[in-house]
Every structure is written in C-alpha cells, then in structure tokens.
Amino acid sequence: MTTLIDLSPRPVAQSPLADLPVIVIGAGPVGLAAAAHLADRGIAFVVLEAGGDVAAQVRRWGHTTLFSPWRYLVDPVAERLLSATGWITPADDVVPTGHELVDRYLAPLAQLSGIAERIRFGTEVVSVSRRGMDRTRTAGRAQAPFVVRVCDTDGAVTELTGRAVIDASGTYASPNPLASSGLDPLGVDAAADRIVHALPDVRGADADAFAGRHTVVVGAGHSAANTLIALAELADERPGTRVSWVIRNASAVRVSSSPDDELPDRARLGARVDALVARGAVHLVDSFEIAAVEPAGSGVRLLGTRRDEPFSLDADVVVNATGFRPDLAMLREIRLELDAVVEAPRRLAPLIDPNDHSCGTVAPHGFRELSHPEPGFFIVGMKSYGRAPTFLLATGYEQVRSVTAWLDGDVDAAQQVRLQLPATGVCSSDGCCA
Structure with missing residues (x-):
C-alpha cells in the first residue's frame, strides 16, 4: 500500500539552513504524524528511530488496550495521505490495543512512499547540538545547523545536520524510579x-x-x-x-x-x-x-x-509502574526552557499541570508554547509534557501540525491551534492516556 508524495523543494521559512532537512527523533505516533505533515508540505526531513521497526516503544506494551477510541488516534493529514491509497479509517468508536494501533495505522503510515525512505531504524540519538557551538555560545547561533549525533546497531557513531529538530522520542523508556524521593532506591x-x-x-x-x-x-x-x-x-x-x-x-x-x-x-x-x-x-x-x-x-x-x-x-x-519522565541527557547542549516542576516547556507547563488539569481540559497549544530559546528546536508528544500525565495523542497531532506550519513559514496556520478533547475526569499518573 503506497502512494507518491510530492517532496520537491518548496519555499520555506527564509534561512541559510533552508536546504537542510528537519530531523525528527522517534518513529512513534507523534513522530510519524510530524513526518506526514512535513511530507505534505514538501519539507525535506529524516526520522531517526532507535528501534528496529516503527513504533518500537508502543509494541512493548502493544497487548494493552488504549483508553481512546480511533477517532482520537488518527492524525487528519496522515489519514488523508493514507486514504489516497485506499486505506480505510477504523470505526470511530472502537478502542484498539497498542498492537492494533501499530498494525492498522502506524505501520501503513510508515510504509507510504515519501515517508518510508526517510526513516532510519536502529539509529539511536546520542546528543543534539549546534555545529561548532556548545550551549554557551550565542553569536550566530540561529544560523548554525543542528548537529545530531547517532549510534547505529553496530556501534558506529556518526552525525547528521539539520535546520530544525523535532524531538518526539517519548518517555516510555524512561521510567520514574521506585523510591518515593524520585531517586533510584538504595541497593x-x-x-x-x-x-x-x-x-x-x-x-x-x-x-x-x-x-x-x-x-x-x-x-x-x-x-x-x-x-x-x-x-x-x-x-x-x-x-x-x-x-x-x-x-x-x-x-x-x-x-x-x-x-x-x-x-x-x-x-x-x-x-x-x-x-x-x-x-x-x-x-x-x-x-x-x-x-x-x-x-x-x-x-x-x-x-x-x-x-x-x-x-x-x-x-x-x-x-x-510509577510513571515516566523525559530523558533530557541527549539535550545537554541545547538551550531549553523547562518548567522547574514538571519539566515541560515553560509556557506549556501551566496548561498541563496535573494539579489543575486532566487529559481533556488541556488548552490548545502549538509552536509558541513549545518553543525554547534554541530557535528551530521543539519537544513534542508525550515528552513535551515532561512528568505531567495529561497527554493524549490528539494533543500531539495538533502540536506537530502547528510546528510544521511554522517551519514552513505559514505563520497564520501555525497560530490557529484548535483541539477538541474528551472530558476525562481524573488523569493517570503514568502518562498512558492515549
């Protein structure tokens, strides 16, 4: 099941970096949604996935039934691209397992021509920086390309350059420790x-x-x-x-x-x-x-x-089963602006504070709330919520729609963030709100 997506160069936000690809970290639901939006806008990109197949982390808990029915689980642009191949959208009110989410939606999406050849599996991101600049250097920083260092399954370490980075690597691989202090328990x-x-x-x-x-x-x-x-x-x-x-x-x-x-x-x-x-x-x-x-x-x-x-x-x-937290080690040389409590982007944190919000009461948000002092760098998806548990996949899809519009220079579309979520009462402390 494939379809051709026009990836010929189009005008993008004017920048000396415009000929470089956008680097997407993670081929899970939100990373693949980002790929669909970038492909749809004709923006060159590459997706880096540490696992050997699409949505490797989802597959680890694939036997588990999600909370959300299909109508909240399929990105609209991804649906349009898939539908052009004859793909049938699953029934709105059916609630799938993680394996069904992968097999019926994410795997076909990753196999689309224009996306499939841009995914690199078995490629773990080790660190993200700017070419020739650690986080302390400012002059000319916004014009320097991003440098993403990766390690493949054979242990070879190489670097890629990009004009922007979208980190959709999730949090499932970074569990909270057992100790109530937030540290690993002694012994x-x-x-x-x-x-x-x-x-x-x-x-x-x-x-x-x-x-x-x-x-x-x-x-x-x-x-x-x-x-x-x-x-x-x-x-x-x-x-x-x-x-x-x-x-x-x-x-x-x-x-x-x-x-x-x-x-x-x-x-x-x-x-x-x-x-x-x-x-x-x-x-x-x-x-x-x-x-x-x-x-x-x-x-x-x-x-x-x-x-x-x-x-x-x-x-x-x-x-x-104490929940998850973002792995920020690979972002040590990136200028982040994170909330001191939940480790989410500072402008997003008040909108998702689990003391005040459930999954369904999170306000629409996009590139502005996800921005950091590092121009062109965004954390999206579950990882953008830091330690807050209020994430739904539909939220991540709207995030990447806004971010990719901004990267394309389409400021009007980037600013028009809209999100309709189910009212959900109390939210989980472990982030499994998909």
Whole structure:
C-alpha cells in the first residue's frame, strides 16, 4: 500500500539552513504524524528511530488496550495521505490495543512512499547540538545547523545536520524510579533483575514470569491498574499467584472511576481495580514510602516507611509502574526552557499541570508554547509534557501540525491551534492516556 508524495523543494521559512532537512527523533505516533505533515508540505526531513521497526516503544506494551477510541488516534493529514491509497479509517468508536494501533495505522503510515525512505531504524540519538557551538555560545547561533549525533546497531557513531529538530522520542523508556524521593532506591543494582518495566504482558508472553509467584505492583496510575487486572486474571487460572499493590498515598485517586469521564474504558478500569481490592484478589498496601531494595532469597524486599514506621514487603517480582519522565541527557547542549516542576516547556507547563488539569481540559497549544530559546528546536508528544500525565495523542497531532506550519513559514496556520478533547475526569499518573 503506497502512494507518491510530492517532496520537491518548496519555499520555506527564509534561512541559510533552508536546504537542510528537519530531523525528527522517534518513529512513534507523534513522530510519524510530524513526518506526514512535513511530507505534505514538501519539507525535506529524516526520522531517526532507535528501534528496529516503527513504533518500537508502543509494541512493548502493544497487548494493552488504549483508553481512546480511533477517532482520537488518527492524525487528519496522515489519514488523508493514507486514504489516497485506499486505506480505510477504523470505526470511530472502537478502542484498539497498542498492537492494533501499530498494525492498522502506524505501520501503513510508515510504509507510504515519501515517508518510508526517510526513516532510519536502529539509529539511536546520542546528543543534539549546534555545529561548532556548545550551549554557551550565542553569536550566530540561529544560523548554525543542528548537529545530531547517532549510534547505529553496530556501534558506529556518526552525525547528521539539520535546520530544525523535532524531538518526539517519548518517555516510555524512561521510567520514574521506585523510591518515593524520585531517586533510584538504595541497593537497586543488586535486585535489578527482579524489577520489571511497566505493562508487562502478564497474560501472554510474560505469563511464566508471574504465574505461581507473588508480584508487587508499585504505582497509582493506569499502567498499574492494567497490570493488576491482568495479574488477578492470571491468579484465577494459575494457583499460587498472588498480587499486592503498593501506593505511596493514602488512596489511589488516579485510578478511581469518574462519572464525568468521556473515555468509558478508563472509567471502567478504575472500577475493576476497586472491585479486585474489595474482594481480596489484590492486596492494597497504601502509604508506603519506598527507600531501598535488597535481594531476599530468589526474590526482592522493598524497604521504607509506612505511616512513619519502618516497613518492608517481600515479593518474587516487582513491577515498576510509577510513571515516566523525559530523558533530557541527549539535550545537554541545547538551550531549553523547562518548567522547574514538571519539566515541560515553560509556557506549556501551566496548561498541563496535573494539579489543575486532566487529559481533556488541556488548552490548545502549538509552536509558541513549545518553543525554547534554541530557535528551530521543539519537544513534542508525550515528552513535551515532561512528568505531567495529561497527554493524549490528539494533543500531539495538533502540536506537530502547528510546528510544521511554522517551519514552513505559514505563520497564520501555525497560530490557529484548535483541539477538541474528551472530558476525562481524573488523569493517570503514568502518562498512558492515549
């Protein structure tokens, strides 16, 4: 399924860098939406993806059902380009799994002629800078091309140059640590092989790692809820399987069901976890502040305090579902302007503060709110939200529409940001609001 997209040069924002491509980091949903918009506008680009295939991080949790139905998951420009090939848009109200999102939408999008040949898989971005300039140099900075250093699967390190950079690398690969301090718990290296990433495939490929064992799920968000439900179902089938749930607050308000949630699958998720706790299928341990971990036989022991008293909990395996944060290490030489609390762009942060906003109450925003003191550099998608959990894919699509319009010199279109989101009540602390 392919179609030709006209990528012949067109006038873009006047700049000595205009002949260089825009570099997009990440071939996930928002990175590919950026590719579609750039292709549609005839702007040269390259997409750098660390994984070996499209949407590599989505595939890791692909067994999980999303909250949003298809009508919020398909970028309008991508839909138009795909439709020209005979692609059929999935039914609006159907809620897909992550694998279905990839197979039915993202993979076909990545295979379009004009996009496919511009994606480089197995290419990890190591750092981003300006040619001949660290972050301290100012004179002529805006005229210097970006330099993106990458490492391929063979370990070869090379550099690409571009006129702009769109970082859509996401946050799933950067989990928050288990310790309540925001740091890795003391002793974590000795027990790291007994701690697994959020959203393991408990009922599928990873079932044997959990069956007949005691699993502790740490986290108060929807990633935790999905895993708890799957573990409880596994316990019904495999004797000896036990499930505990650790949260650091007195109650898990973020997974409670809300009658105002227009994403009913998410509301039902909270109700199902509440029912599992009520019938004893999941043992809830609240108010546990984790500080350290240590091996305990073939398992792991969590150590800390509970209601100001020393407390510990043993498990065979721990699932870290404490949420995600942006990996900013590769941006050390870029001039960023980030909010001190949520690590989102400073002008965006007040619009997404999880203390004031849910996924559905985030205001429309575009290139202005996403701008940094580094001209031509943008963080978009989940990574743009820093540690805030209020992201929806539809938000990311509007972000890249505005950013690519600005890069094309179409200031009017860039400024006309519009976004219609579902009212969602309480949002998840783990960012899985897609």
